[in-house]
Amino acid sequence: MKLLHFLCSAILASMAAVAHASSIEGPVPGHVELNPVAIGMFLLFVLVTLGITRWASRRTRTTKDFYSAGGGITGFQNGLAIAGDYMSAASFLGLSGMVFVFGFDGLIYSVGFLVGWPFVMFLLAEPLRNLGKFTFVDVIAYRFQQAPIRLMSASTSLVVVIFYLVVQMVGAGKLIQMLFGLPYWMAEIIVGALMVTYVFFGGMVATTWVQIIKAVLLLFGATFMAVTALAQFGFSPDEMFRRAVAVHPGALSIVGPGKLVKDPLNALSLGIALMFGTAGLPNILMRFFTVSSAKEARKSAFIATGFIGYFYLLTFIIGFSAIALLAQHPEFFKSTVDGHFHLTRDLLGGSNMVAVKLAQALGGNLFYGFIAAVTFATILAVVAGLALSGAATVSHDLYACWLARGKANEAREMRISRLATLTLSVVAIGLGILFEHINVAFMAGLVGAVAASANFPVLVASIFWRGMTTRGAVAGGSLGLISAVLMTALSKSVWVDVLHQAHAPVFLDNPALVSVPLAFAGIWVFSMLDRSARAQRERDAFALQEFYGQTGLLPVKAVDH
Secondary structure (H helix, E strand, O other), rough: OOHHHHHHHHHHHHOOOOOHHHHHOOOOEEEEEHHHHHHHHHHHHHHHHHHHHHHHHHHOHHHHHHHHHHOOOOHHHHHHHHHHOOOOHHHHHHHHHHHHHHHHHHHHHHHHHHHHHHHHHHHHHHHHHHOOOOOOOHHHHHOOOOOHHHHHHHHHHHHHHHHHHHHHHHHHHHHHHHHHHHHHHHHHHHHHHHHHHHHHHHHHHHHHHHHHHHHHHHHHHHHHHHHHHHHOOOOOOOHHHHHHHHHHOHHHHOOOOOOOOOOHHHHHHHHHHHHHOOOOOOHHHHHHOOOOOOEEEHHHHHHHHHHHHHHHHHHHHHHHHHHHOOOOOOOHHHOOOOOOOOOOEEEOHHHHHHHHHHHHHHHHHHHHHHHHHHHHHHHHHHHHHHHHHHHHHHHHHHHHHOOOOOOOOHHHHHHHHHHHHHHHHHHHEEEHHHHOOOOHHHHHHHHHHHHHHHOOHHHHHHOOOOOOOOOOOOOOHHHHHHHHHHHHHHHHHHHOOOOOOOOOOOOOOOOOEEEEEHHHHHHHHHHHOOOOHHHHHHHHHHHHHHHHHHHHOOOOOOOOO
């Protein structure tokens, strides 16, 4: 507790010192002028969330408290927390930026993320809650050989968590850079330090309540922004579109498809990644273990779906309003040689900061400060959930269930979890600096592709197909992970845009069209070829697993191998 108090004080003192020094000396060259109101609200939120973390640390005594809040979260609370986890930097900053730059095509991300929810709600929520304990890997490993399944599933989960952490870190770094005038790398370190503090001491209890608070604030702020923006057009969407078309360099093309995804194969591949990736995100799946029953798990998925769908409608309005309204504020744009600005690339802070800049144009410093603080809350809540998911994978799936064979000492497991949090933070900071200039919604699509390829096929087959074996699960999951990561690295988004090579070896911007079918094919082929006695026992155990998964009547006990 003394260490928590020291860290909280140190973080707040360092931030206040930076804000004070910056206000005296002026902003770093090349950055916007500092906004004291925004900085004040930002520091207020950090203070409140650190207080929540200190409160939660007193209630986090066991691994069950740390990983799943003791199973004491209600369905409504968990639904709000899931919505908070899902309404991330990629959603609020990235999607509004996508619509700002590409127009109508930005909706493909909103629709894709949303339609993935029926898979989670109707197919996975109940068996997940009935079969799992702390992570979705518990479900996959239920009737299979523990060591290879947990090693493979933990590897895929960590890759997804690290990729998704990069998405959030980029958004957070840009926001702090804009608010405080700090170098980007320093902003990343601040975010990493706060992330470690929340997870290290508060666990799932602190993470859940930070997510609930930020979900309520974000829904309120986005609603107010959308209504205020529409008021500028007499509450006429037609007028909003007309004015957006008049000022955007793309003109009429922004209200039709084809600017972002230019061919059917890339569109199909992106759609597969967004739809099925939702059902493979470890931080989302982990939330179903925080409720007391399968009924509450279904309720939380239903609540989350409603809030998320409403929120994505707001990002569409925010994006198009920004096109029409920000053009009237040239102070938000960089000057070019000929004295003009270009909507597609010259906004200060990049397209990821569109929503924040629109708040400043609509409501001045007060609303700008509120939205900036809420946006930062959004990011911190999600990175805390991701870090907790990654830490649980290392300490529970790899150490407690595999290396210690279910006989781990709780205190040691908690220490390993916290060490994993520190390690993930360092990795996330480094990769966040490397991917500084990438659009966060686009990066989220690539994260979805890895989750859809590596986690979703194995999870679905383990729950619904009697014929899957350990050999098939490991082969299919590994094929999905390797193909998704390799094709992502060789695509234009990484090979050309990040590594600055001349031509990309892979023409698909998103690998899901190839990697997802490859994962399912690997599961089927290697399972069908497995005629061992162990494989037959695993198939025979399916009936008992299905009974437990659908009824939740009996205690969960994995098959003894």
